[in-house]
Amino acid sequence: MRRGAVAILFVLLGAAAPLAAHPMSDIEALIDAAEPGGVVLIPPGVYEGNLVIDKPVVLDGQEGAIFDGMESGTVVEVLAEGVTIRGCTIRGSGENVTAEPAGIRVLAGHAVIESNTIKDSLFGIDLRQASDSVIRGNRIACKNFEPARRGDGLRLWWSHNCTVEDNTVLSSRDMVFWYSENLHITRNTVKDSRYGLHFMYSHDTVLEGNELTGNSVGIYLMYSNRITLINNRMLSHRGASGYGIGLKDCDDIVVRGNALLANRVGMYIDNSPSSIGATGTVEQNMIAFNEVGLLATPNTHENVFTRNAFMENEEPAESNGRGRLTRNSFSRDGFGNYWSDYTGFDLDGDGIGDVAYEPRSLFHEMLAVEPNLRLFVHSPAQQAIEFTARALPELQPKSVLVDPAPLARPPEIKLASPPADGAAPVMASLAAGLLLASGGLTVVFGRSPGIPVAPGGRE
Amino acid sequence: MSTMAAPAGNNAASSPLRAATTVGGIAMFARREFRDAIASRWFLLYTLAFTVLAVGVSFLSLSGVGSSGFAGFGRTAAGLLNLIMLIVPLMALTAGAGSIAGERERGTLLYLLAQPVSRTQVLLGKYAGLALALVCSLCIGFGVSAGLLAWRAGGVGVGAYILLIGFTAMLALGMLSVGFVISVVSRRTSVSTGVALFVWLALVFVSDLGLMASSIIFKLRVQEIFGVAILNPLQSFKMGVIVNMNASLDVLGPVGDYASHTFGAVLPWLLASTMVAWIVIPLAAAMVLFVRRQSV
Structure with missing residues (x-):
C-alpha cells in the first residue's frame, strides 16, 4: 500500500x-x-x-x-x-x-x-x-x-x-x-x-521470423553465401526496386517458409548462385498478391523451386530482360509448385497436375522488349493481346519456365500471424450503405409518376 | 426535390421562382428518366451482369488463400479494374446513346418539347435521371462485393474502395456524356447504338493498342506516352485507381514512375480532373448541339 x-x-x-x-x-x-x-x-x-x-x-x-x-x-x-x-x-x-x-x-x-x-x-x-x-x-x-x-x-x-x-x-x-559471419537474426x-535486412559479403547466417513492411526492399542479400531465410514475412515493398527478397550473386541460399505478400516483386534473383557447383533452394514459400511473383535475370540458373505457392500474382514469374528461366528446376523429387493460374488437370488425383505448367504471355514477352508498355497492364487491351496469342499459335511466345509437376492444390504453408484487421465492420457498413442508397433511390424516385410513362415504355 | 417537382411541372409558368422552375423541370425529367431506366430490361441486365461479375472477381481473387487478411483489396481491385473498364463504359455509352435518339424515334421527343420547359432542361433532366440510375446500379454491384470483402478479407482498404467507387462513377458519367453527344446527333437508335459500340471499341481496345504500336514504332518517350494515354478516360480511370491504391504508379513501369516523379501529389487530382473534363465537355457539346437544332 x-x-x-x-x-x-x-x-x-x-x-x-x-x-x-x-x-x-x-x-x-x-x-x-x-x-x-x-x-x-x-x-x-x-x-x-x-x-x-x-x-x-x-x-x-x-x-x-x-x-x-x-x-x-x-x-x-x-x-x-x-x-x-x-x-x-x-x-x-x-x-x-x-x-x-x-x-x-x-x-x-x-x-x-x-x-x-x-x-x-x-x-x-x-x-x-x-x-x-x-x-x-x-x-x-x-x-x-x-x-x-x-x-x-x-x-x-x-x-x-x-x-x-x-x-x-x-x-x-x-x-x-557488412563482412559479418555466423549471425543469428531473429x-x-x-x-x-530502405532495405529491411541488407547483407554485404556476410556469410553463414540464419534469418528467422523477421517482419519487414513497407521498405524499398525487404531482404537484400549481396555477395553473401550460405544464408538461410526461414519464416520471414515481407509485405508491401513497392517502388522501383520493391522486392520482397533480392539476391545478388549469392551462393547456396535457402529460402524456406517465408511469406512474400503484396510486393512489387516477390522475389528477385540476379545471377544467384554465381559460382560453379553452388545452388539455391526456394521451398514452401507463400508468394502471393505481388505484381510479379518471381523476377530473375535470364542468366540465373541452378535454383530449385519446390512446393511454393504462387498465388494470385499479377505475373507469376518473369525474366528480367529477354530470355527464359528454364535453367532452373521448378520441381524436386516429383513435387513442383502450386500456380494459381494453372489450367491443367489432375486425372489420377495424386495431387500433381498431369500437364506441365508453362506460362506463356505475349504481353509480357513484349514488355521484356519494350518496358514502357507496362503502362497497359490491368487493361482490356492486355487481355486482347493475350487472346490473340492464344488464337494464333504462331504468335505464341516460348514459356518463361517449365514446371513438370505442378501441384494441384496449394500446399499447407503456415504463415506467421496475419495482420490484425479491425476494418471489417467499416467495410460491412459500407456495403450496407451502398445497397441501402441504391434501394432508397429506387423507392423514392422510381415510384409515383410525374409525367405519364411514354407509350410502350423504353427497352 | 420530389415535393417541389410536382407543382412546378404541372403549372410551370405560374411559379414565382424561375430558378426553382428550372430545377423543378430538370428534376421532373430526371425522375421520369430514372423510372424508365430501372424499368428497362437492358438496364436490369447490365446491373445483374456487373454485380455477378464483380462478386465473382472478388470471390475468385480471395479464394484459395488460407490467411485471407493479406489479400486485402489490392488484388481484388486489379481484377475489378478490367471488368469495370469493359462493362461500365458499355453500359453508360449505350444508355446515353439511346436517350434522345430513342425519344426521337418513338416520336415522344415532340411531346416532351411541347411541355413548357426548355430544351436544356429536357436534356439535363434526362442526363440526371440516367446518371442516377447508373450510379444506383454501380452501388448494387460494389455493395455486394464490399459485403463479400468484409466477410472474407476483413475490410482492408476501405478508403481505396470508396475512391474506386468514386472514379467508377466519374467514368460512368463521362461515358454517359459521350453517349448523349451521339444521341443528340442521331435520328435512329440503331445508328446511335452502333456508333456508341464503335466508340466503346475505340476507347477500350483500339486506342490502347494503337498507342502500344506507336510507342514501339515511333519510339515514343515516356512523357509522350503518358500525355497521350491520359486523354483516354479509361487510362485516366485506371491510373487514378492505382495511384489511390498504391500512392504511386510504380506498377505501371517507366511511364508510371515518370508520372509519379513528375506530378507527385498532384497526380490524383490531374487524373480526376481529366475525368471531370470528360463529363463536362461532351455534356456541354451535347447541350449546344441539342439547343441549336431547330427541328425535333
Whole structure:
C-alpha cells in the first residue's frame, strides 16, 4: 500500500517536473567509481553530452534515463570489451554524414545492447569489429530526414557470431551487415526504411521470423553465401526496386517458409548462385498478391523451386530482360509448385497436375522488349493481346519456365500471424450503405409518376 | 426535390421562382428518366451482369488463400479494374446513346418539347435521371462485393474502395456524356447504338493498342506516352485507381514512375480532373448541339 503510494508520488513528480538536465560527467564519475564488470545504475534524468565507455561495466538505465548528444557527434561510444547498455533512451546525435555519428557505437566485442530506445540519431546502433555481441529488443528510429540522407538503423561491420533479435527499426536506411559471419537474426521488425535486412559479403547466417513492411526492399542479400531465410514475412515493398527478397550473386541460399505478400516483386534473383557447383533452394514459400511473383535475370540458373505457392500474382514469374528461366528446376523429387493460374488437370488425383505448367504471355514477352508498355497492364487491351496469342499459335511466345509437376492444390504453408484487421465492420457498413442508397433511390424516385410513362415504355 | 417537382411541372409558368422552375423541370425529367431506366430490361441486365461479375472477381481473387487478411483489396481491385473498364463504359455509352435518339424515334421527343420547359432542361433532366440510375446500379454491384470483402478479407482498404467507387462513377458519367453527344446527333437508335459500340471499341481496345504500336514504332518517350494515354478516360480511370491504391504508379513501369516523379501529389487530382473534363465537355457539346437544332 505504502509502496504503491510512493510509486504514484514518483510518477506524479516525474510528470510534473521536466527531467533535470545533468552533464555527462556525472555518468563518467559513476563509471569511474564502478568495479570492472560492475553494474552502474543510471538514475532518471537527461544527461547531456557524449559518453565514452572504456571499461567493462553494465549500464542499467532506470525509467527516464536519457542520454542526449545535443546534436553533436556519437552519443555513446564503447571502447572496452564486455560492456552492457540496457534500458536507456539515447537521442540527439550529430548529423554530419561523413563522421557517421550514431546513437551507440561499439568498437569492441562481447557487448550487450538491450532494450534501449534510440531516436533522433543519424545512425542507430553501429558495431565495428565487435564480435560475439548481442543486440536485443531495441527500438530505433533515425533522424527524420528524406530517405537519401538517413543513416542505418543498425549496422554490423566485421562483427562475427552476433545475435540480433527482437529489435524494431522505423524510418531509417538499412539494417545492414557488412563482412559479418555466423549471425543469428531473429524476430526483428523493419518498417518504412530502405532495405529491411541488407547483407554485404556476410556469410553463414540464419534469418528467422523477421517482419519487414513497407521498405524499398525487404531482404537484400549481396555477395553473401550460405544464408538461410526461414519464416520471414515481407509485405508491401513497392517502388522501383520493391522486392520482397533480392539476391545478388549469392551462393547456396535457402529460402524456406517465408511469406512474400503484396510486393512489387516477390522475389528477385540476379545471377544467384554465381559460382560453379553452388545452388539455391526456394521451398514452401507463400508468394502471393505481388505484381510479379518471381523476377530473375535470364542468366540465373541452378535454383530449385519446390512446393511454393504462387498465388494470385499479377505475373507469376518473369525474366528480367529477354530470355527464359528454364535453367532452373521448378520441381524436386516429383513435387513442383502450386500456380494459381494453372489450367491443367489432375486425372489420377495424386495431387500433381498431369500437364506441365508453362506460362506463356505475349504481353509480357513484349514488355521484356519494350518496358514502357507496362503502362497497359490491368487493361482490356492486355487481355486482347493475350487472346490473340492464344488464337494464333504462331504468335505464341516460348514459356518463361517449365514446371513438370505442378501441384494441384496449394500446399499447407503456415504463415506467421496475419495482420490484425479491425476494418471489417467499416467495410460491412459500407456495403450496407451502398445497397441501402441504391434501394432508397429506387423507392423514392422510381415510384409515383410525374409525367405519364411514354407509350410502350423504353427497352 | 420530389415535393417541389410536382407543382412546378404541372403549372410551370405560374411559379414565382424561375430558378426553382428550372430545377423543378430538370428534376421532373430526371425522375421520369430514372423510372424508365430501372424499368428497362437492358438496364436490369447490365446491373445483374456487373454485380455477378464483380462478386465473382472478388470471390475468385480471395479464394484459395488460407490467411485471407493479406489479400486485402489490392488484388481484388486489379481484377475489378478490367471488368469495370469493359462493362461500365458499355453500359453508360449505350444508355446515353439511346436517350434522345430513342425519344426521337418513338416520336415522344415532340411531346416532351411541347411541355413548357426548355430544351436544356429536357436534356439535363434526362442526363440526371440516367446518371442516377447508373450510379444506383454501380452501388448494387460494389455493395455486394464490399459485403463479400468484409466477410472474407476483413475490410482492408476501405478508403481505396470508396475512391474506386468514386472514379467508377466519374467514368460512368463521362461515358454517359459521350453517349448523349451521339444521341443528340442521331435520328435512329440503331445508328446511335452502333456508333456508341464503335466508340466503346475505340476507347477500350483500339486506342490502347494503337498507342502500344506507336510507342514501339515511333519510339515514343515516356512523357509522350503518358500525355497521350491520359486523354483516354479509361487510362485516366485506371491510373487514378492505382495511384489511390498504391500512392504511386510504380506498377505501371517507366511511364508510371515518370508520372509519379513528375506530378507527385498532384497526380490524383490531374487524373480526376481529366475525368471531370470528360463529363463536362461532351455534356456541354451535347447541350449546344441539342439547343441549336431547330427541328425535333
